[in-house]
Amino acid sequence: MKEADSILVDGNVITMDEELPSANSIVVKDGTILFVGDKEEALSWLGSNTEVINLKGKTMLPGFVESHLHPAHYALNLLELDCRPKHTSSIETILEKVRMAAESAQDGQWIRGWGWDDSKLTERRNPLRWELDKAAPNHPVILKRTCGHMAVVNSKALELSGISEDTKDPKGGKLEREIGTGALTGLLQEKAQGMAALPDYSFDDMVKGMKLAQKDFAKWGITTVHDMSTQTAELQVYQYLLEQNELNVRIRPWIWAVDQNGWTGLLNEVLSVGIRSGFGNDMIKIQGMKFMLDGSIGGRTAAVAEPYEDDDQTGILYNTVEEVSPFIKQSLAAGLRVAIHGIGERAIEVAIKSLEEASESIDISHLRNRIEHCALPTNDHLRRMKKLELMAASSVGFLYHIGDSYIKNLGTERMKRVYPHKSFKEYGIVAPGNSDLPVTDGNPWTGIYGAVTRKSLSGQVLDDTQNIEVQDALKAYTVDAAYSSFEEQSIGVIKPLAKADLIVVSDDPLTIENEKLKDIKVERTFIGGRLVYSESRKDEAYV
Template sequence: MVEVADLIFINGNVITMDETVPRAEAIAVRDGRVIFTGDSEGALALKGDATEVVDLEGKTTMPGFIESHIHPTLYGLNLLELDCRPANMESITDILEAVSEASEKAEEGEWIQGWGWDDSKLLERRNLTRWDLDKAAPDHPVILKRTCGHMAVVNSKALEVSGITESTESPKGGHLERDKETGKLTGLLQEKAQGMAAVPEYGFDDMVEGMKLAQKDFAKWGITTVHDMSNQKHDLQVYQYMLENNELNVRVRPWMWAIDQNGWTGSLDEVLKVGLRSGFGNDMIRIQGTKFMLDGSVGGRTAAVAEPYEGGDKDSTGILYNTVEEIAPLMKKSLEDGLRVAIHGIGERAIEVAVKSFELANETLDITKMRNRIEHVGLPTDDHLERMKKLELIAASSIGFLYHIGDSYLKNLGPERIKRAYPHKSFKEYGIKAPGNSDLPVTNGNPWTGIYTAVTRKTISGQVLDEVQNISVEDALKAYTNDAAYSSFEEDSIGVLKPDAKADIIVVSGDPFEVDVEELKDIKVEQTFINGKQVFSKSKIPEMTKG
């Protein structure tokens, strides 16, 4: 019996990301899945009386993007806070004015929270301090998170409320920065020290409100699936609540935050106790595994690198959170109970701990088919890549960093190390799957900037970082479609347009294979569909017609 389509796209330039049929003209959809890709005549043969037909008028159409590493609810909550990103606030003066305005509206004792500042892009080219914030809001506790998420600055009131004094010592895996001349706390909290700030938790309703805002941006960027890399109890409840109320418009792939770190509560023991395994869930929400974290960021100079940062002393090599002896047994517990592992490792020292820990687990348990992941994989050595290949580990590469904060990477790493930062050409040569990501809200979540940088190795300022690790447009697109889908065992159902795949479809303003590479970053998403349901539209494509 011939299936009758619910929705048909005709007269398009369809990039299927299916190697067997890479291009098509039309797509037919039924019950949220693709039932046909081919020519318009073949698609229209599946039309019924109630079928909706979209004439693409030659526009380029692709599978929806998969963001392999972001923090959806965190980004949503950030959208409720002061937006200190460089696009909004160019200087410390701008930030202080916004903080001052917020303090005038705040109730007594209310925290003022913000996010997104980047010292490398501020006019003053320095970090904020407690003394800066004291001028703007002396009577309200203030915390502003840096764009990388690995540092925050607080004012004196926040230190007082949090019980942090001049005699307080830095926690293991964190650092309370002190002024080099006076020895006094500057208010900068690095890595695990961020968890010392007594910031009140957001409520459930706040999280739902924020997630609704966040998924609007996902749809605008053409993102139809997101991997939540810091999932905790309330995150999972938010997704389920929104799904139950038909308000969830993006597929979510949660990774459960494993142990207490950076102010976040781990749930490894509880998750293992109830018997949760990777793959549990449905097409909209599906559990992936557990997430661990080993170091910080290059932008904040806290990633655990092998050699000192440019211009730093011999001890300027970042912060390593855990040793192999500490983290390997925890990872093994997760793997033995059927929960895949993703572990954050940017610097060489962190990546070494991650790889060695996976190797130890593999001695007694074959983990090679589990598609475990190292997150970011900022500075792997050839030895790391060889060992990752043997274990069939996935490199969840934050290639988007090089566009948005690549200038600070070059400054902190120098011209030689940058040649192997997020090395997509090397990943391909070693046969390592490397889905791309932005780590939103660390950097902007628009996948086209990551695709552009993977191809050009250029930063937002136009600086060419290197001419060593460039990859093709096709491979860059795979990083946000096929390879990202592979990382969740879904390469046949998402990130591709072929029969039986999910009808996650985007219509874009240009053909990435035809435009000049410099225009890749400027391609816009005009329509986004999830399960054949339109969740975003800004294009001039004619309205759907029936029959």
Template sequence: MRYYLEADTIIMNARVFTMDDLQPRAEAIAIKDGNIVYVGSEEEVFSWKGENTQIVDVNGKTVLPGFIESHTHPVEYGLNLLKLDCRPNETPSIGAILKKVKEKADRLPEGEWIRGWGWDDSRMKEKRNPTRWDLDKVAPNHPVILERTCKHMAVCNSKALEISGVSENTSSPDGGHIEREKDTGKLTGLVQEKAQGMIAVPQYKVKDIIKGMKLAQKDFAKWGITTVHEMGTQANYFRAYQEMDMNKDLQVRIRPWFWAIDQNGFQGYFDEVLALGIQSGLGDDMIKVQGMKFMLDGSVGGKTAAVEMPYENEENRGILYDNADHFSPFVKQALEAGLRVAIHGIGERAIEVAITAFERASTSVDIKKMRNRIEHCGLPTHDHLRRMKNLELIAASSIGFVYYLGDSYLKNLGEERVKRVYPHRYFKEYDIVAPGNSDLPVTGGNPWTGIYAAVNRKTISGQVLDKTQNITIHDAIKAYTADAAYSSGEEHLIGVIRPSAKADIIVVSENPYEIDVENLIDINVEYTFLNGKLIYNQ
């Protein structure tokens, strides 16, 4: 007599690393109705086999939980796939960027916007930002805006500035900067931080967002990502996700954080979300509201992160968007309304304001079990780490930056400060949960680059940033699975292979625990399952 239900799928002949401390290893998995129903031995798993059970023999390959990206901008990435690709591997020089812009201008009617993304001055031949004069040469009659890889600045041509009403007489907004030539005062076309919101770029429609997301989620599946935290949710983004879900087109779990305050070209929804009474946890397994997202500073690569000491060889200390006295009431109000809070803070000054806001709120709200977060958390001090642990704050660490942006971090911060950038060893010592992320599309979205960076602390150029903050392979994988699941309160549902968890599972080409750590970055995903359904097969 058989006592088990018939499984839909059995994965066998596997080396399963479950990320479950109660049962770290297994040989086989049984799946029923999108959930894992058995994890254990190959001998026992066949008790779940029925006439219609699909058997997936992975030939001794390594099986892991689906990856969770704790900080991404999926819609922005999807829309970027509809724009000019100006990433360094595509356009290694300003000349190459201009060639792409000219080709686009030649095809578009005059007056239509040309949009691009991904340029990185630190990795281009000229080692400088493009200017409006560069762009004017190839597209004088089209408004052009090209976003830097960090998303904290963009360069526009003269036509875009004219349409937007930005001139030499326009003042920089608080928390933003319109760059001018030092000698002449003329606009260079570069707009930083909040100044980006002054550019009158037309809004994308929901149909455009869906088109881009369908492209983006193909890459997520290829990278083994089954859940993404959307860190800049706009109303039209939320609608697009819902439409895709209703039409059964959504192939990645979405964890939306609503953008709180008007900044950087994004509309804030603080008042609207609170007025509707929305709380963290609203939704289902595919789309589940997380809370409110705030921003306090910029990026290290763009020298706009609010650091304590000036950047190397200059007096600039970055841009701090707000002070604790003005900012703290927003945080307190969101927490009192039952909304978790995530605060972008990279530099020490920004992290200080973020922690202070949480501390002030904690006097009237019990926040320790809410799993509030500091996003990126790039340069925390030991005092910051102690206070974060006291409040049980999560460090949503952009460890992927070490690989892609590490060379600019070393240049801008110097050898000593870079030893505590995205300090995963310190996070572990202070028992602070630190899920990893890429901030896609700021950097590439493949989690293995973040895992490689966490283990090796090595940049894309092969430069070792430090030997202080390295962590083990197991802890690095946990950062993209179990720890990331913990950050949304779903550690029993996703990011783990155990009975009753969702059957979000990946099969990878190599055993990361056995290969040389230098080869971690070369691991490929061969199968990705979401809710027990195969959504990617290499």
């Protein structure tokens, strides 16, 4: 019998494996799980060099699989002004950060920030360019909203970007103007963000930021991430870190398909090289192509079917079926799966219709194609999604963090079908959960809490219709998310021959009160059997 590298004993192991839901011991060799079961049999793998780890009754789970985030964007955000609500409660506090940054910035240097949320600011409105002008009159400023679907800039930034009062709105975007005067407010919505003439970050900046981001992933117990907007620079950073043995999270890239929102589409390049879904290795594995059809509920730019509350607007639909369907079909025909951002009903309809058209000539039922976010599907959408075996990459993590803005913008009736995990289950649609980091905090426990309780950060009950059980919520962040990349046998689960991606947590989620789910802490994180985070040694997270 093989000698194990490590044996973990006396734990409360929640395996997420239906054949053996629980155990107390695990055997690991060469980064792979050899055995899951009882302590006595596990110790039969004991050798002279085997490390025995006593879990002392602590709960162990498979590492979390984050099905939709933007790791490289989050990485760069960590180098920018942090304007998230927990750090900036008002516009004035944001402006103070901008003033301080301007004092130390070189002449002409862009000041960048991220994370502001008008629904949580004291003033309950967006910052304005004139306010930014006063804080930094000689520097271009851009501050991205938490949703990533809009940003506010100052007059210097507008000038450098060649944007004036006479500039027309781009297709799929909007330059907000002051009611009455028509003056630009500085708010760039959706594709208008791509008009800002921002300088590119350097490769070294991206590496520095990604190292910081990885520490947060490990702290949250995330061992695999799906990058939903991968471009050339990001892929190079991931490969560089892997070559340097400094990649501490598994990356599943979805490559940005067409030019949008200031990001360059790579569909033609990927097609010409001949890369197919699944290309790569255990650490970096290409998933397919990412398309985007609308905005966000929080920013009122998602393409909804009925107007937003107290408004006559129905959001922004980027493309029609006729415009996007050929690209989707081209991708599928080349062996590239697709993930299509669709939040509002109109965007979800375009996504499904495009895939239905592709299915007329290509068998797509086995490809596990995805609709990203999938916030407001109708029953008809769910029926058609099941017929095509589509997945709903559900941003259920939004419920806790920005659910208050959702119910404000959609009303109570529509809220009953937002990120409808109960309905997904009833229709047999696999729906991995996600945070869409940096749109919301990346801690999976807040997403699990929201899926179970349907409560927001303020304690507001958003609805009592779509609640799911804790076990199903855990599946959404483990084995169901792994299913999305055809890896449900190797990640997101604790079973023989799976990767030893494991987390030790402070409490048993299956027995703790639901209200305490959001407070569960990750105490240790292992990737391939290697300890990458220890809560007891926070200052040396990677050991």
